[in-house]
Amino acid sequence: MSTETGHESFNIERHGEVAVVTPSAKVEEMHETMIEQAARMVIQSLKADPPAGIVVDLSQVAYFGSVFVSFLLRCHTQARKHGSEIVLAGASDPARELLKLLDLETLWAIYGTRQEAMEALGGSD
Numbered sequence: 001m002s003t004e005t006g007h008e009s010f011n012i013e014r015h016g017e018v019a020v021v022t023p024s025a026k027v028e029e030m031h032e033t034m035i036e037q038a039a040r041m042v043i044q045s046l047k048a049d050p051p052a053g054i055v056v057d058l059s060q061v062a063y064f065g066s067v068f069v070s071f072l073l074r075c076h077t078q079a080r081k082h083g084s085e086i087v088l089a090g091a092s093d094p095a096r097e098l099l100k101l102l103d104l105e106t107l108w109a110i111y112g113t114r115q116e117a118m119e120a121l122g123g124s125d
Helices: 032-048 066-081 093-101 114-120
Strands: 002-005 008-015 018-023 053-057 085-089 109-111
Touching: 008 032, 018 032, 018 114, 032 066, 053 066, 053 114, 066 085, 085 114, 109 114
Parallel strands: 018 053, 053 085, 085 109
Antiparallel strands: 002 008, 008 018
C-alpha cells in the first residue's frame, strides 16, 4: 500500500505483523503543511490495521526537521496505544546526530538496515 500526498510520498508495506513506513527523499523539501497531511494519512492507515511492529526506513532521507520529528512522535504515540513498537532503520549520520541531540535515540532502537530492524521485530523481508 502506498500513500502519496502532494509533492511527497510515504510508502507503507506490510510484512506479516510488521509495517514498514518509508518516506521518500522529498520529505526534506516538503512544506510543513504537506508533511502534516501526509503524516495524518500514514497514521490513519496504521490506526485502521494496527501492526505489531513498525519500522520507519529512513534510508532515502539524508536529513529532516522538526515537522518530520513530530511525525515520528505521532506514529510512536499511535503505536503505543495499540501495543506496537517502533524502530528506525537506515538513518544517515546527520539524522542520527539530530536524534541523539533530541535524546530520541533512547526512545527508538536504531538499526543500520531495514532487514536488521525487521528481524529485531520478529518479521522478515
